[in-house]
Structure formats: structure tokens, C-alpha cells
Amino acid sequence: MAVDIVVVNWNSRELLEQCVESIVRFGNEQLGKIVVVDNHSSDHSLDFLSQYPDVALVKQTKNVGFAKACNIGAQQCEADYLLFLNPDAALFANTLESVIDFMEHQENQQIGICGVKLLDENNHVARSCSRTASPTGLFFHSIGLDRPWPKLGQAMREWDHLNNQNVDQVIGAFYFVRKSLFNKLSGFDERFFVYYEEVDFAYRAQQQGYSSYYLADVSAYHLGGGTSDQVKANRLFYSLRSRLQYAYKHFGFVQASFVALASLTFEPVVRSLKALLRGDIQSMKETTLAYKKLLLWGVGSTSE
The missing domain is CATH 3.90.550.10 (Spore Coat Polysaccharide Biosynthesis Protein SpsA; Chain A)
Known part of the structure; x- marks a missing residue:
């Protein structure tokens, strides 16, 4: 073999x-x-x-x-x-x-x-393995609750x-x-x-x-x-876009739209607040740029 x-x-x-x-x-x-x-x-x-x-x-x-x-x-x-x-x-x-x-x-x-x-x-x-992506797991990730309670999210960070x-x-x-x-x-x-x-x-x-x-x-x-560290705003944009594409491919329209709503409303606020508390102005700029690119791409394209 x-x-x-x-x-x-x-x-x-x-x-x-x-x-x-x-x-x-x-x-x-x-x-x-x-x-x-x-x-x-x-x-x-x-x-x-x-x-x-x-x-x-x-x-x-x-x-x-x-x-x-x-x-x-x-x-x-x-x-x-x-x-x-x-x-x-x-x-x-x-x-x-x-x-x-x-x-x-x-x-x-x-x-x-x-x-x-x-x-x-x-x-x-x-900590490299994950659970199958689900609407609830992605929602908890969007609002940041999978950090203190990893079992709520997709990544299996609670396992050594x-x-x-x-x-x-x-x-x-x-x-x-x-x-x-x-x-x-x-x-x-x-x-x-x-x-x-x-x-x-x-x-x-x-x-x-x-x-x-x-x-x-x-x-x-x-x-x-690695390579994706070269362009952090683009990395976030592509990660968010792929998440929405996956949701609309596998979850059905209603649950996928639930994921999209959380990703487009709660998550940018959570990300920006975390960056602000760290005094990381660059991360705030990168988050803003990534979400601008995502909105320009358009949620209506998630099923393409």
C-alpha cells in the first residue's frame, strides 16, 4: 500500500x-x-x-x-x-x-x-479535532460561550x-x-x-x-x-463565509439563517469587545474589514 x-x-x-x-x-x-x-x-x-x-x-x-x-x-x-x-x-x-x-x-x-x-x-x-458542526454549536461559538464551556461548541478543546x-x-x-x-x-x-x-x-x-x-x-x-496568518482580515472573512456556506448547504434555510443572524450580529460585537478589552486596535480594524467584505459578498450568496 x-x-x-x-x-x-x-x-x-x-x-x-x-x-x-x-x-x-x-x-x-x-x-x-x-x-x-x-x-x-x-x-x-x-x-x-x-x-x-x-x-x-x-x-x-x-x-x-x-x-x-x-x-x-x-x-x-x-x-x-x-x-x-x-x-x-x-x-x-x-x-x-x-x-x-x-x-x-x-x-x-x-x-x-x-x-x-x-x-x-x-x-x-x-487540540485539533472537532464535533460535527451544528446550528447550536455555531451559535455558541458566535457569542463566545464555547471559550469558557468548550463542550457547547464545535472544537473539542476540553479533550487533551x-x-x-x-x-x-x-x-x-x-x-x-x-x-x-x-x-x-x-x-x-x-x-x-x-x-x-x-x-x-x-x-x-x-x-x-x-x-x-x-x-x-x-x-x-x-x-x-501558517499561510493564513499573512492576511488575518481575509482569513476571518473566508472562515465566516465558509461557515455560512456550510450552514446553508446542510442545515436547511431556517436553521442556516439562524446561524447567519448570529454570525452577522452578535459575533462582530463580541469580537470587537474582546479586542477593545485587550487594547488591540489592529484586531478591531481587521474584524471590521472582514465583516465589510462579508456583507459585500452578501448573505444571499450562501447557497451558491
């Missing part, structure tokens, strides 16, 4: 180089193709790839978004498994071998998606992520998928430019009888933030 790895890059520079280097260094005989899909970077972040002639590079003439770029990369792949790896992530020794061995066990054949324990630069374990278990969703930074399932679901929904594409994929996989699994026995590196 083999795995092909797809890395989507947008102005990642040193991060991408460290990511590819880790794949080349720790990839074993089970590693198939390495595909880098570049979303029209402008920072010369691809220059180092001349050192790695076996890496397949697919250049886009514009930023087509994360979901679409992943699908484009997957079209180049033929292995039994796909790993979508963020540029701000990296492999450790035995990461690939351990996940493949786990997925190959007979009792795990209905596990379609696998994530691993993600460690940051300080060796801290990221130190044990193996079935979960509803693993983070897209390290997204290990059966290629047969990816083909069956026609890949990621490209309406999600970035964010929620893995949430949507995991939910659709559940509907087909496949589960997601978090494997704490296996580790990988993840910086967190």
Missing part, C-alpha cells in the same frame, strides 16, 4: 521547504508521489524545488482556493491513500508507515479519514488529545484519506474557497458509512496559522 502526498502552497516560502524536506527525509517505500499545487505565489517560494526533481509541481495562474487546489493535486495521484499536508506541517520518522499500518487493519476498513497528534514548535499537543478515538472531524492540516472514498465523494466541495472543506467532507463521509479517527500514537509537526 502506498500514499501520495498533496501540498497546497500560497506564499509559504520557508514553511514549504521544511515540509517537502520532511517528506523526502521521512518518506519510506510506501511513499508514492509528492505533488505541490501552487496557488499563484509571488514570494519565490518554489525556487528551492529545483533540488527535488521528483516533486510534481502544478502551477495555477491565480489563487483558486484550497479545496480546488487539493482536488487538482489529487487528480495527479494514483496511490491507495492520499495525504493532504499543509505547508506549515511536517512529517516525523514513521509517521506515514504507522498511519498506513493502522488503516490497513481489517477492523479499520470503515475508517475513511485519519488524523494524528500534532505537535507545535514547543512540543505542545494541538492524548488518546486514540473515533471523532467527527480531524483538522485539514494533516488529512489522511482513502483514495477510494475521496473519489466516491468527488473530492472536496470547491465552493469552500478555504476552511470548512474538511468539515463538509467528513460529514459527507459519515453519510456514506465512513468514520474519522484520531491517532494519538502517531505524531506530526504543525506550526498553526
